[in-house]
Amino acid sequence: MSTSSPWTSGFDPGFGHGAPQGVVTTGWPTVTDVQNWLRIDPAATSEQTVADQALAAAIDYITMRSDPVWTTPGLPGFLPAGLFQAALLDACRGYRRRDSVDGTVGWGDMGIVRVGPKDPEVEKYLSPYLAVVFG
Numbered sequence: 001m002s003t004s005s006p007w008t009s010g011f012d013p014g015f016g017h018g019a020p021q022g023v024v025t026t027g028w029p030t031v032t033d034v035q036n037w038l039r040i041d042p043a044a045t046s047e048q049t050v051a052d053q054a055l056a057a058a059i060d061y062i063t064m065r066s067d068p069v070w071t072t073p074g075l076p077g078f079l080p081a082g083l084f085q086a087a088l089l090d091a092c093r094g095y096r097r098r099d100s101v102d103g104t105v106g107w108g109d110m111g112i113v114r115v116g117p118k119d120p121e122v123e124k125y126l127s128p129y130l131a132v133v134f135g
Contacts, residue, residue, distance in 0.1 A: 025084045029055060031048060034051045035047070038051075038096075053094075057094055058087045058093075067132075082129065097115070103115050103117075
């Protein structure tokens with residue numbers, strides 16, 4: 001039985017560079033991953049362009065908010081599965097955002113629905129790998 005606690009030597013609380021590793025992926029999501037997630041026909045070139053732009057923005061967002069230990073290719077902890085999923089979901093959100101330019105989406109007879117500024121699911125996957133800055 002382990003009695004590891006924050007007051008014993010060798011305790012790793014999972015903060016800083018000791019964030020949970022989980023499954024490490026081989027690279028960022030691709031446009032094909034985004035299209036598959038959204039169930040988009042890859043034959044339409046214009047759709048591929050929009051998906052590519054959304055994916056590039058999502059990868060940029062995740063990279064800027066994460067500790068470089070998790071987003072630098074070649075390092076042992078490069079791109080945990082949580083960051084892969086966060087980028088994929090944010091890319092999908094960016095793709096669909098073009099249907100809600102003003103932040104609202106028409107929902108048939110239900111009326112208009114407000115689209116929030118952040119996806120809680122993306123934030124959930126991103127949170128263990130954030131770059132914490134004190135200033």
